[in-house]
Amino acid sequence: MEHTTTTAPAPTPALGFPEKLMPIGGVWVPSSTGTTITVSNPATEQPIAEVPSATVQDGLAALDAACSAQDAWAATPARERADILARTYQGIIDRRDEFAALITAEMGKTLPEAQAEVDYGAGFFRWFAESAGRLHLEGQYGLEPGGNYRIAVSKRPVGPALLITPWNFPLAMGARKIAPALAAGCTTVLKPAELTPLTSLLLAQVMEEAGVPAGVVNVITTNDSRGVVGAIMADPRIRKISFTGSTQVGRALLRQAAENVMNTSMELGGNAPLIVFDDADLDQAVDGAIVAKLRNGGQSCVGANRIYLQSGIAEQFTQRFTEKMAATRVGDGAEPGVELGPLVDAKQVASVSALVTDAVAKGATLLTGGTIQEGAGYYYPPTVLTNIPADADIRTEEIFGPVAAIYTFDTEDEAITEANDTPYGLASYVFTQNLSRALRVADAIEAGMTGINRGLVSNPAAPFGGTNQSGLHREGGTEGLDAYQETKYTGIQL
Numbered sequence: 001m002e003h004t005t006t007t008a009p010a011p012t013p014a015l016g017f018p019e020k021l022m023p024i025g026g027v028w029v030p031s032s033t034g035t036t037i038t039v040s041n042p043a044t045e046q047p048i049a050e051v052p053s054a055t056v057q058d059g060l061a062a063l064d065a066a067c068s069a070q071d072a073w074a075a076t077p078a079r080e081r082a083d084i085l086a087r088t089y090q091g092i093i094d095r096r097d098e099f100a101a102l103i104t105a106e107m108g109k110t111l112p113e114a115q116a117e118v119d120y121g122a123g124f125f126r127w128f129a130e131s132a133g134r135l136h137l138e139g140q141y142g143l144e145p146g147g148n149y150r151i152a153v154s155k156r157p158v159g160p161a162l163l164i165t166p167w168n169f170p171l172a173m174g175a176r177k178i179a180p181a182l183a184a185g186c187t188t189v190l191k192p193a194e195l196t197p198l199t200s201l202l203l204a205q206v207m208e209e210a211g212v213p214a215g216v217v218n219v220i221t222t223n224d225s226r227g228v229v230g231a232i233m234a235d236p237r238i239r240k241i242s243f244t245g246s247t248q249v250g251r252a253l254l255r256q257a258a259e260n261v262m263n264t265s266m267e268l269g270g271n272a273p274l275i276v277f278d279d280a281d282l283d284q285a286v287d288g289a290i291v292a293k294l295r296n297g298g299q300s301c302v303g304a305n306r307i308y309l310q311s312g313i314a315e316q317f318t319q320r321f322t323e324k325m326a327a328t329r330v331g332d333g334a335e336p337g338v339e340l341g342p343l344v345d346a347k348q349v350a351s352v353s354a355l356v357t358d359a360v361a362k363g364a365t366l367l368t369g370g371t372i373q374e375g376a377g378y379y380y381p382p383t384v385l386t387n388i389p390a391d392a393d394i395r396t397e398e399i400f401g402p403v404a405a406i407y408t409f410d411t412e413d414e415a416i417t418e419a420n421d422t423p424y425g426l427a428s429y430v431f432t433q434n435l436s437r438a439l440r441v442a443d444a445i446e447a448g449m450t451g452i453n454r455g456l457v458s459n460p461a462a463p464f465g466g467t468n469q470s471g472l473h474r475e476g477g478t479e480g481l482d483a484y485q486e487t488k489y490t491g492i493q494l
């Protein structure tokens with residue numbers, strides 16, 4: 001591993017929104033107690049900015065604002081809502097560099113990855129702007145089978161929505177929730193992760209400039225997530241929660257949502273298998289596995305958590321993959337040429353490191369990486385493990401870091417059985433040049449998404465989400481809009 005040492009930390013990027021304030025009801029306000037959270041750069045551990053730490057009172061003020069704006073927003077013609085989303089798309093693209101610099105500074109991913117996230121995130125606004133205009137034309141009207149009366153079916157917004165986003169994609173995860181919510185006619189309260197709130201605040205600023213009415217997008221930044229979210233969810237006026245994060249927190253939110261029978265969308269943990277068959281194009285498979293493993297520093301719920309190699313190509317694949325991992329240039333993501341930035345914080349480094357230490361202690365072979373470098377920044381090197389014993393924690397836990405766990409198999413059935421040996425079912429990847437095998441295996445894997453001969457499946461136009469304990473409902477695609485709508489049936493006697 002080559003580790004870049006920066007002589008001077010990259011300058012703090014411009015914020016582009018008022019510091020220490022958050023937008024509630026169209027006004028940028030401080031926390032009611034004046035307390036703030038310091039946001040730091042994981043590459044340098046230096047503070048970048050302060051944001052308010054919202055209290056329960058602030059959270060409820062955001063909910064009041066969303067509820068007051070709900071009827072007028074739902075009644076706003078779909079074309080007008082679509083135009084605001086389209087202007088938001090353009091506003092993000094116009095400020096691509098500003099967004100990317102902020103994402104890198106608060107989250108750590110490299111600038112090229114941050115730019116890719118800006119395009120991905122902006123893409124949700126474009127996609128849902130395109131869908132919003134057609135929204136009220138969809139539905140059914142016809143005679144019921146007995147011929148006695150008419151059935152009309154239409155869609156309506158589910159109501160004010162609470163959106164809770166993680167730190168790994170500070171723009172895209174908010175965009176994937178706000179854009180369909182607004183397209184459907186729902187107002188929102190967005191609670192970004194405490195570690196990476198800056199990008200969401202810049203997004204709110206851009207949306208304001210795009211003409212979003214007061215109260216439609218409210219953002220609360222807080223280090224009392226449990227208290228503030230709990231208070232909002234206890235209020236029966238909130239009708240939707242969309243959460244991206246761990247399965248453990250998702251379960252707790254589902255329990256809370258049950259109280260008021262809220263509509264829920266959960267995008268939870270993953271344990272993605274990546275299977276390479278003997279007949280795969282090896283260049284394509286190695287490159288795909290590098291993307292599926294190292295995108296976002298491995299801090300993604302769709303990251304390849306288990307790499308299964310058929311015995312005929314296992315040695316060759318492992319050697320080529322390990323060489324690429326070892327040659328990956330690690331450093332401050334703002335530096336040109338860096339391919340892997342720091343992890344988001346010290347806790348994340350400790351958790352990734354614990355999985356590697358446990359596996360090695362139990363007998364796994366470490367092919368590269370595994371050693372944390374001294375110095376500032378939350379770095380963890382690209383690491384490859386093989387011969388992983390059955391009792392190693394890494395077999396069942398989500399790694400969320402640049403650590404590849406490699407296993408081998410002989411038959412297709414064995415690969416499928418191994419891939420499905422998890423309570424999760426988010427992403428999966430299959431590499432083979434045999435089309436029948438590709439489709440057969442993709443069908444047999446219990447996962448919401450399968451990439452065939454590609455290590456990246458995320459796309460605003462596609463339904464993102466998981467089965468089993470990886471979540472409920474989908475984001476993006478046409479399904480992403482359904483998640484913010486309810487079905488209304490009217491029986492008509494003429």
Ligand code: SIN
Pocket residue numbers: 168169172244299300301302458464
């Ligand atoms: C995630 O890791 O939570 C989302 C990844 C993606 O949208 O590609």
